[in-house]
Amino acid sequence: MNSRSGEAVLRSFVGSVAMLLSTESLGALDDVINYLEQTQVGFDYSNSIDRVDLSYDMDVGGRVPPSCGTLVDDPSQQRCSVSMIGGASNGWGLFLQPAFKKQGLFYLNWDLGIGARYLSGELPGSEQSLSGLPLQTASFSLAAAVIKPYVQFGITPEWWPDVLISFGPAIQVAVGSVAINGQPETVAVGTSSITGPMSVIRGFFQLEFVLRRFGDGAFSLVASHDVTGHGRGTQIYPGDIDGMSNFHGAFRRDVGGIAYGFGLKLLTPWP
Numbered sequence: 001m002n003s004r005s006g007e008a009v010l011r012s013f014v015g016s017v018a019m020l021l022s023t024e025s026l027g028a029l030d031d032v033i034n035y036l037e038q039t040q041v042g043f044d045y046s047n048s049i050d051r052v053d054l055s056y057d058m059d060v061g062g063r064v065p066p067s068c069g070t071l072v073d074d075p076s077q078q079r080c081s082v083s084m085i086g087g088a089s090n091g092w093g094l095f096l097q098p099a100f101k102k103q104g105l106f107y108l109n110w111d112l113g114i115g116a117r118y119l120s121g122e123l124p125g126s127e128q129s130l131s132g133l134p135l136q137t138a139s140f141s142l143a144a145a146v147i148k149p150y151v152q153f154g155i156t157p158e159w160w161p162d163v164l165i166s167f168g169p170a171i172q173v174a175v176g177s178v179a180i181n182g183q184p185e186t187v188a189v190g191t192s193s194i195t196g197p198m199s200v201i202r203g204f205f206q207l208e209f210v211l212r213r214f215g216d217g218a219f220s221l222v223a224s225h226d227v228t229g230h231g232r233g234t235q236i237y238p239g240d241i242d243g244m245s246n247f248h249g250a251f252r253r254d255v256g257g258i259a260y261g262f263g264l265k266l267l268t269p270w271p
Contacts, residue, residue, distance in 0.1 A: 039096040041270055046263025048255045050086035050119055055232050057246040086119035099216045107156050113148035134242040142176035148204040162210035169193045170203035172228040172251055178237045189236055191229035217269035221262035225254045
């Protein structure tokens with residue numbers, strides 16, 4: 001094969017790959033457009049609280065503080081933990097949701113929830129200085145994306161409010177900054193609730209009472225929570241500092257509201 005024929009073959013190959021990728025991209029775009037065409041705009045009014053459970057290891061020195069416990073596999077080390085509020089909000093929100101299609105008395109379906117959140121919090125130094133631990137301050141600022149594939153089932157009678165339960169795993173990816181004792185580090189962390197067969201029901205859970213439907217719209221009471229990183233979660237701060245190491249974090253969000261602990265949700269019949 002001469003150089004010209006080789007170049008022709010290469011160009012043909014590159015062109016074929018580009019065409020394939022373009023076709024697949026257009027197909028994926030069509031799927032997204034079709035999905036969006038089936039969604040409706042909604043508003044909710046709720047309270048939400050984000051929490052980060054931070055844990056770290058350190059040498060045992062004298063007594064073990066109440067927030068720490070000696071490691072079974074290494075009695076010379078103790079593991080300490082502390083919780084920090086990563087954000088709290090009370091107000092209106094905007095969401096997109098597929099149109100509800102009644103199936104009879106019983107309902108069963110699945111969907112994919114995708115959300116974004118900003119987590120920012122700190123542990124005041126005065127709160128830790130009295131404990132005698134080396135952790136004096138801790139703070140974080142993280143931008144996170146949360147993915148929740150879930151199954152939804154329930155009962156939808158004609159004479160009583162619909163009761164719908166949703167559950168599934170939760171996955172979170174976050175980037176930002178974490179500082180321990182005033183030393184910041186840029187981090188990228190990924191956590192999920194997927195730890196075993198039963199984890200599919202421990203990541204995301206939602207209970208919804210649909211009080212009234214009007215066309216494709218609905219008014220509901222809803223409460224939910226999602227947890228990523230069961231147990232200790234994932235590594236959230238690299239390296240050692242002031243005798244502490246092995247920093248891990250687990251994330252949790254709880255959503256409720258003013259109506260007996262439930263938030264208010266209005267799904268419009270548009271577009």
